[in-house]
Amino acid sequence: MSSRSPVPSPARRLDSMDYSVLQQCMHCGMCLPDCPTYQETGKERNSPRGRIALMRGIADGDLDLTSSFGDEMYYCLGCLACVTACPAGVDYPKLFEAARADIEDAQVLKGQRKFWRWLAVKTIFMRPRLLRMIGRGIRFYQWSGFDRLARRLKLTILLPKRLRALEPTTPRVRSKFSNQLIDAWERPQGEMRFKVGMLTGCVQDLAFSNVNRDTVDALLVNGCAVYTPPVQNCCGSLHAHNGELDLARSLARRQLDAFDLNQLDAIISNAGGCGSHLKHYGDLLENDPVYAERAKEWDRKCKDIHEWLVEIDFRAPTSSFPDKESITYHDSCHLCHGQKVFRQPRELLRKIPGLNLVDLPEASWCCGSAGIYNITQPEQAEKLQRRKMENIARTGCTNVATANPGCHLQLENGFKLTGENGSVYHPVSLLAEAYRNEK
Amino acid sequence: MLDRLGDLIGADHVLTEKEDILPYGFDGTAALKQLPAAVLLPGSTEEVAGIVKLAKEAGVALVGRGSGTGLAGGSVPSAGCWVLCLLRLNQILEVDTENLTLLAEAGVITRDINKRLESEGLFYPPDPSSQKISTIGGNVANNSGGLRGLKYGVTRDYVMGMEVVLANGEIIWLGNKCVKDVAGYSLKDLFIGSEGTLGIIAKVLLKLLPVPEARRTLTATFDRLEGAAETVSAIIKAKIIPCTLEFLDQKTLRCVEDYAKVGLPTDAESFLLMETDGPAAVVDLEAGKMKAIAEEHGALEVKVAGDAMEADNLASARRTAFSALARIMPTTILEDITVPRSELAAMVRYVQEVADELNLEVANFGHMGDGNLHPTFLTNEKDEEEMERVEKAMELIFKRTAEVGGTLTGEHGVGLAKKPFLSGQFQDHSFELLKQVKKTMDPEGRLNPGKIFDL
Numbered sequence: 079m080s081s082r083s084p085v086p087s088p089a090r091r092l093d094s095m096d097y098s099v100l101q102q103c104m105h106c107g108m109c110l111p112d113c114p115t116y117q118e119t120g121k122e123r124n125s126p127r128g129r130i131a132l133m134r135g136i137a138d139g140d141l142d143l144t145s146s147f148g149d150e151m152y153y154c155l156g157c158l159a160c161v162t163a164c165p166a167g168v169d170y171p172k173l174f175e176a177a178r179a180d181i182e183d184a185q186v187l188k189g190q191r192k193f194w195r196w197l198a199v200k201t202i203f204m205r206p207r208l209l210r211m212i213g214r215g216i217r218f219y220q221w222s223g224f225d226r227l228a229r230r231l232k233l234t235i236l237l238p239k240r241l242r243a244l245e246p247t248t249p250r251v252r253s254k255f256s257n258q259l260i261d262a263w264e265r266p267q268g269e270m271r272f273k274v275g276m277l278t279g280c281v282q283d284l285a286f287s288n289v290n291r292d293t294v295d296a297l298l299v300n301g302c303a304v305y306t307p308p309v310q311n312c313c314g315s316l317h318a319h320n321g322e323l324d325l326a327r328s329l330a331r332r333q334l335d336a337f338d339l340n341q342l343d344a345i346i347s348n349a350g351g352c353g354s355h356l357k358h359y360g361d362l363l364e365n366d367p368v369y370a371e372r373a374k375e376w377d378r379k380c381k382d383i384h385e386w387l388v389e390i391d392f393r394a395p396t397s398s399f400p401d402k403e404s405i406t407y408h409d410s411c412h413l414c415h416g417q418k419v420f421r422q423p424r425e426l427l428r429k430i431p432g433l434n435l436v437d438l439p440e441a442s443w444c445c446g447s448a449g450i451y452n453i454t455q456p457e458q459a460e461k462l463q464r465r466k467m468e469n470i471a472r473t474g475c476t477n478v479a480t481a482n483p484g485c486h487l488q489l490e491n492g493f494k495l496t497g498e499n500g501s502v503y504h505p506v507s508l509l510a511e512a513y514r515n516e517k
Numbered sequence: 518m519l520d521r522l523g524d525l526i527g528a529d530h531v532l533t534e535k536e537d538i539l540p541y542g543f544d545g546t547a548a549l550k551q552l553p554a555a556v557l558l559p560g561s562t563e564e565v566a567g568i569v570k571l572a573k574e575a576g577v578a579l580v581g582r583g584s585g586t587g588l589a590g591g592s593v594p595s596a597g598c599w600v601l602c603l604l605r606l607n608q609i610l611e612v613d614t615e616n617l618t619l620l621a622e623a624g625v626i627t628r629d630i631n632k633r634l635e636s637e638g639l640f641y642p643p644d645p646s647s648q649k650i651s652t653i654g655g656n657v658a659n660n661s662g663g664l665r666g667l668k669y670g671v672t673r674d675y676v677m678g679m680e681v682v683l684a685n686g687e688i689i690w691l692g693n694k695c696v697k698d699v700a701g702y703s704l705k706d707l708f709i710g711s712e713g714t715l716g717i718i719a720k721v722l723l724k725l726l727p728v729p730e731a732r733r734t735l736t737a738t739f740d741r742l743e744g745a746a747e748t749v750s751a752i753i754k755a756k757i758i759p760c761t762l763e764f765l766d767q768k769t770l771r772c773v774e775d776y777a778k779v780g781l782p783t784d785a786e787s788f789l790l791m792e793t794d795g796p797a798a799v800v801d802l803e804a805g806k807m808k809a810i811a812e813e814h815g816a817l818e819v820k821v822a823g824d825a826m827e828a829d830n831l832a833s834a835r836r837t838a839f840s841a842l843a844r845i846m847p848t849t850i851l852e853d854i855t856v857p858r859s860e861l862a863a864m865v866r867y868v869q870e871v872a873d874e875l876n877l878e879v880a881n882f883g884h885m886g887d888g889n890l891h892p893t894f895l896t897n898e899k900d901e902e903e904m905e906r907v908e909k910a911m912e913l914i915f916k917r918t919a920e921v922g923g924t925l926t927g928e929h930g931v932g933l934a935k936k937p938f939l940s941g942q943f944q945d946h947s948f949e950l951l952k953q954v955k956k957t958m959d960p961e962g963r964l965n966p967g968k969i970f971d972l
Contacts, residue, residue: 097899098847101847101848101897101899102843102847104545104547104840104843104847104848104849105543105544105545105585106545106586106647106839106840107545107584107585107586107647107650107651108647108649108650108837108840110584110650111626111649111650120558120604120605121532121537121558122540122541122585123536123537123539123540125540127540128540129540131539131540131542131543132536132539132540135539140539141535141536141539144536146534146536147536150536164840165772165773165776165777165837165838165840165841165843165844166840166841166843166844167775167776167841167843167844
């Protein structure tokens with residue numbers, strides 16, 4: 079971590095940012111116990127207040143925008159546990175995104191990452207149809223049995239090293255994507271109480287399209303008419319967290335164009351990571367003359383599914399749950415820290431008859447998925463994954479609920495890693511199943 | 518020299534890159550920072566002693582540090598120094614349930630001590646607001662207080678022994694598990710509250726107490742700022758010693774509630790958080806009397822916390838007060854004055870008068886049962902003119918504090934922040950005596966130079 083290179087490109091976002099955002103950190107240290115990377119290393123630079131001190135150093139001209147700083151900002155999980163811990167109310171997401179954007183502009187980080195970033199952030203996740211096409215390719219590879227054959231014949235050796243390590247952890251792609259499971263407009267059987275828009279996500283659409291179907295089912299039972307555009311763009315969370323704020327803005331505008339806010343009471347997201355970003359379009363587009371106002375309205379209407387269901391006082395299912403008596407719940411960081419939706423998923427699970435919710439120790443400690451962190455920082459990600467699996471083992475439950483596709487995959491792979499025979503569910507899938515069992 | 522330090526403690530534990538050391542340039546104190554030359558993270562007392570010897574050879578100063586949560590700049594580096602960060606000394610070495618003691622390395626997090634003791638039915642009473650991150654070594658070096666100081670006292674009252682590395686690199690042990698010990702001077706007491714200027718504390722032997730049978734938490738709201746102070750004085754006068762009597766003014770209440778959302782009454786002018794613990798019958802009796810006294814002194818509402826969780830949430834919320842105040846202004850200049858409890862109401866009023874006169878924004882909270890107040894000026898370090906007025910306000914408040922027989926710091930220490938004012942409190946030969954102690958223990962001025970006073 080010691081290579082340093084002076085860079086010509088200035089840190090224009092950190093330099094020009096309203097200084098009070100940096101100054102808001104009064105370095106009391108209350109964030110330290112909750113920061114997974116600081117707890118791992120015990121070094122201040124790996125802590126929220128340490129990172130903010132580095133950013134402030136750059137803004138003050140005391141520090142160059144170095145590769146070491148770049149490494150540090152990508153070592154941060156972006157889990158936002160520090161935001162929950164911070165009594166002073168520091169806007170860490172704003173600082174974090176600005177720092178990463180400056181790092182990308184200055185191009186201080188070297189290696190193969192340039193190609194992969196181009197491929198993933200700038201290409202695939204900008205084009206929803208291309209993403210689905212790739213999804214189909216992966217599905218063919220997995221369901222034809224070619225994946226097992228390739229592994230047996232050691233053909234995966236042809237893959238770059240990092241991809242090779244990841245190949246077995248690739249999500250199982252579903253046979254049908256959300257647009258094949260959900261009609262553009264679906265109306266409840268009984269009284270229509272609300273009209274809502276439904277976001278199907280990217281990974282959720284490929285790997286967990288069933289969760290999207292379940293979400294719509296739960297909404298229908300509770301009197302919501304649901305509008306689901308068949309082709310949807312990435313929300314831009316991946317881009318904003320990886321220093322591509324302009325692309326994130328462009329995706330946000332496309333999202334705003336896809337929904338008529340005047341017609342809808344709420345926009346529903348069921349993925350913690352997406353939701354946390356989706357609710358901040360107002361900040362992202364605050365200087366956009368055309369979209370600024372609509373973005374603010376969007377923020378007001380954008381709801382996490384659990385949050386929305388509790389808000390409209392969802393109906394408790396009457397059927398009992400025969401086969402999954404005990405379950406524990408893992409908080410997606412961006413759901414609990416990013417959106418402060420902590421109580422609602424638990425409330426939802428408790429209302430399902432026959433389901434016994436067991437408290438998970440360190441429930442809101444990051445599982446290591448953290449967007450694409452498990453790809454960029456596999457070592458630290460696995461440490462966190464193991465810690466999470468140990469905590470799950472302590473509950474005695476083999477069923478875990480979580481509400482973010484990244485966490486979902488990380489926990490499924492965690493069960494594979496430990497050899498436990500466990501299952502992972504989205505809370506809303508359990509609710510939808512309970513409703514279905516009523517019939 | 519860096520190579521030799523690396524050989525001694527491992528190259529990974531010697532930090533010199535700017536990105537590594539810049540975040541050690543400050544502690545929890547506003548507006549103070551200084552880059553050190555290196556940060557060292559030793560893993561044993563012997564390594565600490567080795568570092569002290571190398572520092573002597575190199576003629577470099579050493580500044581001790583735990584988690585860096587200090588509020589008087591005590592662990593802010595001096596120019597060119599090595600920061601000696603003791604966080605890797607993080608083992609609880611022994612819990613002795615026969616003698617009711619616990620032996621811990623200096624870098625153990627204070628809260629972890631009580632977590633370890635939960636299953637034993639014992640506890641370590643001092644609970645500074647930073648307990649979830651501060652280290653026990655840092656607590657001892659600053660003689661930290663906390664929310665329970667009124668009944669249980671402060672860190673000093675629980676330190677039975679310690680291992681210290683002296684300025685010459687010698688490792689010594691002071692104290693023992695005996696309840697009584699009058700052999701020689703009580704040298705351990707010199708190191709408690711010495712702010713790292715006399716030696717490096719590496720291990721501490723702590724006294725433990727049995728967990729009380731019951732406890733009860735009450736809150737009271739007042740429509741006058743002095744209501745809380747008068748109630749506290751009356752409770753003490755009624756010969757009740759509860760474990761906690763915490764005061765928050767309206768500004769502090771609003772900031773804390775904004776963060777913690779525990780249902781604090783944000784329209785009250787002042788607020789008291791009271792807790793009594795002990796045998797169940799006594800707790801009942803005391804809680805009843807405290808409620809009556811608060812009502813006699815004009816409390817608008819007195820509430821009893823429903824269960825332990827509600828009580829814990831209230832105490833946790835109170836612990837965020839100082840940090841939460843940054844919601845109003847980014848620079849929070851925190852005071853730590855302590856006055857005889859009979860002077861409380863007048864002092865609270867005086868702080869407000871000074872702030873009004875100098876056109877400053879002040880919030881006030883504190884451990885009122887101890888007479889310990891934390892008036893906090895809410896300002897911006899970038900505004901030099903206002904910072905000068907803050908300085909002036911501090912001078913006035915310290916002057917009045919000395920006049921009524923108080924002290925300028927009850928639990929945070931002198932460090933750098935209170936250094937200019939210390940001589941005002943030591944007006945006779947005692948100030949010289951302080952310096953003589955330092956000169957005797959650390960003749961070369963190696964340990965945390967420039968803190969508490971200038972030689």
